[in-house]
Amino acid sequence: MIMALLTGLLGLGIALATLWGALALGHRLPLPRPWRWGGVGLWLAAGSGWLWLAWQGARLGPLAAMAVQMAALLTWWRRLTPSKDLAWAEDVAHLATGEVEGERLTLHRVRHFDWQTPTEARGGWERRTYDLRRLQSVDLFVSSWGRPGIAHVLVSFGFSGEGPGEEAFVAFSVEVRRERHERFSEIGGFFKQYELAIIAADERDAVRLRSNVRGERVTLYHVTLAPEARRDLLLALVAAANDLERQPRFYHTITANCTTLMFAMMRQIIEGLPLDHRLLLSGLLPGYIHEHGGLVDGYRLCELRRLGDITERARQAHDAPDFSKRIRRGVPGWCD
Structure with a gap:
């Protein structure tokens, strides 16, 4: 035996x-x-x-x-090492980098594409400056495409303007850095096939690509971080992006993806956050955050998910200059 x-x-x-x-x-x-x-x-x-x-x-x-x-x-x-200079796909051609001088945050190479198809876009990359004293919000976008528990997560930071309707939003996305000839494969993500990318993008780029062009379902959750924690999270993302620009890393489907990197940063800010299986299934991340008091109080998770479904609003506001304001109408934590 x-x-x-x-x-x-x-x-x-x-x-x-x-x-x-x-x-x-x-x-x-x-x-x-x-x-x-x-x-x-x-x-x-x-x-x-x-x-x-x-x-x-x-x-x-x-x-x-x-x-x-x-x-x-x-x-x-x-002995396999990640590469820094390859013929990258256009949407990940540049990594986000930034610098802080006093209360002034400058982000280099913020993407502002106007997507025509899932693979074709007009637009480019530009330098944008933000006043950290006007940082007023953090939102979580969860984009899903029908696979249970699987989704892509973006974190967006909102800055108030000097007048009504002058808010500015910048979304950070941890993505696969593919070469031009490559297509993404979850299996390949386990085997050092891709490098890691942190992209900073205009919301009209990052959100519309998923809701309006790819046809994914996008849900917005307002995150209730204290002002100092919001600032710390933003600067942690910028620091991680700068580190990645200096020292490339491989993407990994489980250990180095959009959810696990965000959790590592949050754990630096909020002590005692436990490990959880929902960190491996990014589509379940809102439940983890809700359980630890990070979403708008007074709502069940299913209500936050229903009220935060911005898919149709994003499609209706496709070319609107106040796109970011329109998609937030009715979302808990945001006023109409």
Whole structure:
């Protein structure tokens, strides 16, 4: 009985190592496609051979062979480093960077695209300046596309103007930094296929892309942070963006994505925030924030979700100059 159990565990270990190695080579082996798939085939053949020997009763030989094979693969894997200068896709061509002088925040390369299709846009990147004394709001946008628990999260900061209707909003988005020829793959996100990007964008760019162009459902939640915490969160995002510009990182589907990076920053500001499975499922993030008192008080989560669904309002306000004001009408925490 014990020997059968050991054989089963050995076989499972070899099978998992073979599968992981095949996926890693398939996504990152720097060879033309035919040669890359040839390398994957050789890896699978070797792993299958060790697995067959294990099921025939051999133990030390298959274990040692697989260990040597994995050691060689991991040596190569650890030497892979993220890139800074590649032919990036237009929407992630520039990373956000910023600097603070007194109460003046200057953000370089704020994206202001007017999207025509999910892949084509007019517009560009510009420098924008904000008065930190006028920082008055933090909002969470959650954009979903039908996969349970999966969504993209944006954080938007609002600044009051000197007169009515002069508010300014800038949205930060943690995204996959793809090359022009690449398409996003959740599986590839586990295997160092993409770099990480922090983008600063006009709300009319970042929100309309998702609600009006891609047809996603977008929900807005007003976050009830104290003024000092709002400022700290914004400056933490700017600092993280500056660090990323200096030292690129790989995107990771679980450990380095839009939700986990935001949580790491929030944990620096609000002590005692616990880890939670909802940090891995970004579509459930509002429930986590609501549970810890971060959303508008007096509403159940389902009410906040219903009242915060801005999808239709965003489509109706598509070209309106007061787009950000219109999408907030009726959202708890915001006046009409």
